[in-house]
Amino acid sequence: MTQDIQATTDERDRETDRQDSDAAVAAPLTFGGVFRRLGPAGVLAVIAASLPAIGGFVLLGSISWVAPWLRDHGDLGIALYIAGFAVLAGLAILPTYAQAFVGGWAFGLVTGSLAAISGFFGGSIIGYFIARRASGVRALDLIAEQPKWKAVYEALLGGGFWKSLLIVTLLRIPPNSPFAMTNLVMAATRVRPVIFFIGTLVGMAPRTAAVAYVGYLGQGLASPDAKARPLWLTISGIVLAVVVIVIIGAVANRAITRVTGQQGLAPTPSDDGPEPAAG
Numbered sequence: 001m002t003q004d005i006q007a008t009t010d011e012r013d014r015e016t017d018r019q020d021s022d023a024a025v026a027a028p029l030t031f032g033g034v035f036r037r038l039g040p041a042g043v044l045a046v047i048a049a050s051l052p053a054i055g056g057f058v059l060l061g062s063i064s065w066v067a068p069w070l071r072d073h074g075d076l077g078i079a080l081y082i083a084g085f086a087v088l089a090g091l092a093i094l095p096t097y098a099q100a101f102v103g104g105w106a107f108g109l110v111t112g113s114l115a116a117i118s119g120f121f122g123g124s125i126i127g128y129f130i131a132r133r134a135s136g137v138r139a140l141d142l143i144a145e146q147p148k149w150k151a152v153y154e155a156l157l158g159g160g161f162w163k164s165l166l167i168v169t170l171l172r173i174p175p176n177s178p179f180a181m182t183n184l185v186m187a188a189t190r191v192r193p194v195i196f197f198i199g200t201l202v203g204m205a206p207r208t209a210a211v212a213y214v215g216y217l218g219q220g221l222a223s224p225d226a227k228a229r230p231l232w233l234t235i236s237g238i239v240l241a242v243v244v245i246v247i248i249g250a251v252a253n254r255a256i257t258r259v260t261g262q263q264g265l266a267p268t269p270s271d272d273g274p275e276p277a278a279g
Contacts, residue, residue: 044092044130044131044135045181048092048181048184049178051093052093052094052178053095055088055094056095056097056098059094059098060098066106067105067219068106071106071107077106078111081103081106081107081115082119084119085103085116085118085122086119087122088123089123089180090122090125090126090127090183091126091127091130092127092180095179096123099116100113100215101211101212101214101215103115103212104116104211104214104215104216104217104218105218106215106219109212109213109216112212113209113213116208116209116211116212117201117205117209120204120208121197121201123179123183124179124183124196124197124200124201127187128183128196131184131187132187135184135187168186168195168199169198169203170203170252170255171199171203172199172200172203172204173203173206173207173248174250176249203252210241210244211241211245213241214238214241214242217238218238
């Protein structure tokens with residue numbers, strides 16, 4: 001009799017635990033709930049979403065003396081620019097767009113583009129490992145509990161190495177893909193480093209070079225020798241560069257929808273679904 005009562009009690013406790021677990025999974029997460037569950041990664045998300053925009057305005061406002069100072073220091077200025085770009089972008093202090101613009105303004109199209117690409121690549125390495133260390137497995141636990149998040153995650157990762165590399169590359173191309181936030185999401189969801197780094201380099205290089213080109217043209221407008229180049233030619237070059245960036249981003253958006261085979265999976269930071277690391 002006592003054993004029957006104990007068995008009934010145990011079964012009742014197990015049923016209660018199952019109901020509590022189901023309720024926890026089904027319950028929608030609030031922003032505050034997600035923030036608390038992410039721990040240090042939640043703090044990084046707030047920084048990544050706000051600080052680069054502020055820092056970008058500060059940098060562009062001081063470009064009239066920053067860019068000439070870098071240019072006047074020759075090779076040392078280029079090295080300082082690349083190192084500063086990597087650290088400031090990796091720590092989500094400055095946006096890649098503003099820094100690429102400064103590179104084109106200070107060093108010209110070719111050198112400025114190559115320096116900016118080196119800078120964001122270094123920044124992606126720094127940002128990735130900081131975010132991965134801070135996030136632990138919290139993001140994966142959250143994804144596993146939310147059916148919609150899990151469906152998107154599996155759609156983006158189900159095709160193996162090459163499909164995941166293609167998707168990460170496409171996610172990096174659009175102009176509305178924020179560098180710091182995307183670093184955080186991809187690292188938190190355990191994208192394999194080789195996929196992350198190659199996809200970041202290939203995906204961001206075109207738009208970075210385009211912004212450096214705009215910076216190069218902008219420097220031409222501010223130069224004392226600006227009259228040597230027709231104003232309409234400079235302005236049309238800037239407009240063309242912006243149009244190219246937008247078109248490339250739109251093509252990337254459509255491409256990622258086709259690759260995943262699902263509608264509505266636009267390449268926003270909340271939908272990034274990188275591949276978990278092996279081991």
